[in-house]
Structure formats: C-alpha cells, structure tokens
Amino acid sequence: MWDQVQATLESNRQGRRDRVSDKAPSLLAGRVFDVQGERLSPTHACKGTRRYRYYVSHSLLGKGKTEDANGDVAGLRIPAQELEGAVRQMLLGYLNDPPRMLADFGHQDAVEYQAMARHAKQLAQTLEQGTTRERMELFETLIDRVTASRDQLQVIVKRSAFATESNEDAAAVTLALPVRFRRCGFGIRLIVPTQNSHASIAVDVRLVKLVRRGIGWYRQMVTERVWPSAIAKVEGVSPSLVQRTIYVAFLAPDIVTAIEAGRQPVTLTPDSLLKALPLPACWNEQQPIAGHGIR
Numbered sequence: 001m002w003d004q005v006q007a008t009l010e011s012n013r014q015g016r017r018d019r020v021s022d023k024a025p026s027l028l029a030g031r032v033f034d035v036q037g038e039r040l041s042p043t044h045a046c047k048g049t050r051r052y053r054y055y056v057s058h059s060l061l062g063k064g065k066t067e068d069a070n071g072d073v074a075g076l077r078i079p080a081q082e083l084e085g086a087v088r089q090m091l092l093g094y095l096n097d098p099p100r101m102l103a104d105f106g107h108q109d110a111v112e113y114q115a116m117a118r119h120a121k122q123l124a125q126t127l128e129q130g131t132t133r134e135r136m137e138l139f140e141t142l143i144d145r146v147t148a149s150r151d152q153l154q155v156i157v158k159r160s161a162f163a164t165e166s167n168e169d170a171a172a173v174t175l176a177l178p179v180r181f182r183r184c185g186f187g188i189r190l191i192v193p194t195q196n197s198h199a200s201i202a203v204d205v206r207l208v209k210l211v212r213r214g215i216g217w218y219r220q221m222v223t224e225r226v227w228p229s230a231i232a233k234v235e236g237v238s239p240s241l242v243q244r245t246i247y248v249a250f251l252a253p254d255i256v257t258a259i260e261a262g263r264q265p266v267t268l269t270p271d272s273l274l275k276a277l278p279l280p281a282c283w284n285e286q287q288p289i290a291g292h293g294i295r
Contacts, residue, residue: 025132026053027084027139032146034076040148042080053080055148076148078181082190083153087146088127088135090155090175095124104173105162116162144172153177203262206270211259214248221246244277252283 026042032055033039040055057075094100098117105116123142126134142161147154157173179190220226228242235242258264279286 025136026055026080027132027136028055028080028087028143028146031139031143032078032083032148035147035149038075040076040078054078055080055083076150078148079190083146083148086153086177086179086190087139087143087155090153090177091138091142091157092124092127094157094173094175095120095127101162120162151178151180153179204259204264204269207259207264207268207273210245210270210273211248211251211256214245214251217242218246218249244274247278248273250279250281252286254283255286 029042030039034057038057038059040057041061042053043056043061044051044053046052055076055078057077059075060077098113098120101116101120102113123138126138130138142157144156144158147156153176155175157175159172181190217228217231220231221228228246229239232239232242255264259268
C-alpha cells in the first residue's frame with residue numbers, strides 16, 4: 001500500500017514542476033475554503049522589495065465587496081505563510097500520534113499497524129525537513145480540504161493516504177485547531193493559542209535583523225569609535241536611521257530573548273519598535289511599550 005502512496009508522490013512531482021519553481025509557491029492552492037464554501041485564492045502584495053503572500057476570498061478580490069448578515073465585509077484574507085505553517089503543524093501532530101491514527105482508521109493487524117506507524121513517521125520527517133517541492137507533494141497527498149473561519153481551522157485528511165484493504169471504508173479524518181486573527185498595523189496575523197503543543201513559533205526575521213543591527217552598530221560606535229554617518233555610508237542607509245536603530249541596543253534582555261525565540265507579542269513589529277524608540281532606560285518601564293505579552 002505504501003508503494004502506491006510513493007507512486008502518487010512521484011506523479012505529483014511530474015505534474016507540479018512549474019508551481020514549485022516559483023520563489024514562494026502557494027502550497028495550499030485550490031484547497032482552502034471558508035465555512036460558506038467560498039474558495040480562498042493565492043495572491044500577493046508588495047511593499048518595497050518585500051512580497052507578502054495571502055489566501056483571499058473571491059469576494060475580496062473583485063471591486064465590489066459583499067456584506068454578511070451583520071453588515072461586516074464578508075470573506076477572509078489570511079497570511080499564506082502562517083496558514084501553511086499552522087496546517088503543517090496540525091499534520092505533524094497527527095502523523096506523530098499513531099494511536100490516534102489507529103483509532104481513526106481501524107487497523108487491526110499488528111504488522112499493518114507497524115507499517116502505518118513507520119510510514120507516518122517518514123511523512124512527518126519530510127514535512128519537517130523536506131524541500132518545498134516535497135512538502136507540496138505531501139500536502140497534495142494528505143489534504144483533501146482546508147476550511148478556515150475566524151476562530152478555527154479544519155483540515156480533512158484524505159482517506160486514501162492511509163487506507164488499506166482492511167479499512168478502505170474508513171471515514172475521512174478531520175483535524176481542528178482554534179485560531180484567531182489580529183490586525184498589526186497594516187498587516188494581519190493568524191494567532192494559534194500557545195497552549196497547543198503543536199503551535200508553531202513564528203520568528204519575525206525582520207525584527208530579529210533590526211535588533212541585531214542595533215546591537216551591532218552600537219558596539220561599532222563604542223569599540224571602534226565609528227560615527228553613525230560612517231556606518232550609514234557603509235550600510236547604504238541614512239544616518240538618521242542608524243541613530244534611531246542604535247537605541248535598540250538598550251532593549252531589556254528578556255525582550256531580546258523573546259524576539260530571538262519568536263515569543264514576542266504579535267503587535268511588536270519592526271515598524272512599531274522603531275516608532276517607539278527611544279525606549280525608557282529602565283527595563284521594567286519598557287514592558288508596556290515593547291514587551292507586554294511576552295510568553
């Protein structure tokens with residue numbers, strides 16, 4: 001049976017070369033819907049040199065926006081990377097739980113169960129360490145449908161991914177995860193409750209880079225006696241940006257640690273941090289401004 005699954009992966013590989021050649025392909029294209037059954041399509045927006053991917057309801061793509069019964073704009077606009085990460089973590093949690101899979105698919109034969117458990121472990125390793133192409137193939141093999149609402153994600157796992165002759169009539173498996181959306185400046189974040197053991201940690205690469213820049217530039221000033229204007233010339237930025245960024249070096253250590261680990265509050269972004277500078281010299285007074293909500 002597992003040879004058949006491998007053959008399916010190979011077939012997907014041949015049929016998806018164009019999509020995976022993209023710099024940032026949409027791994028869930030064609031599989032995401034809202035609770036009303038409306039498909040969410042991949043799209044993107046650019047800000048400067050950065051490209052932001054989203055899954056957006058069709059009702060939000062056109063010029064006219066529809067309203068629901070409460071008068072709110074209908075449809076969803078979900079950050080693609082965070083949605084794909086949440087779905088990936090849901091699948092990992094399931095694949096690493098063979099007893100649950102046994103209960104869902106009803107494997108009775110011990111040899112068959114052991115084979116299923118080994119196969120699930122291999123799939124989990126690919127989801128964690130595989131290439132973008134391999135993850136796309138697994139998403140196609142495992143996922144029948146993703147349903148997103150404003151408070152929950154549901155993933156329907158294909159029965160064919162694990163069905164055998166002894167359980168071919170088993171029902172499809174539905175995985176569920178509570179979520180919520182939160183606006184941060186001009187962006188939207190998908191929040192997964194931290195008490196969920198399979199929630200992914202979202203490290204903000206830009207925020208980490210900002211902190212490291214500020215600390216590094218401050219050290220240059222102190223140890224090498226380099227003026228901000230000289231640093232700006234080397235880095236290709238304005239002297240005023242260097243002067244503002246250097247204040248980041250005075251962040252409280254626990255805030256820096258949280259940022260490095262991806263445990264900062266979602267409202268703490270590179271833009272919000274720059275706007276808050278300079279921060280109070282007292283570390284305790286920085287918490288409400290930059291560190292409130294650190295987990």
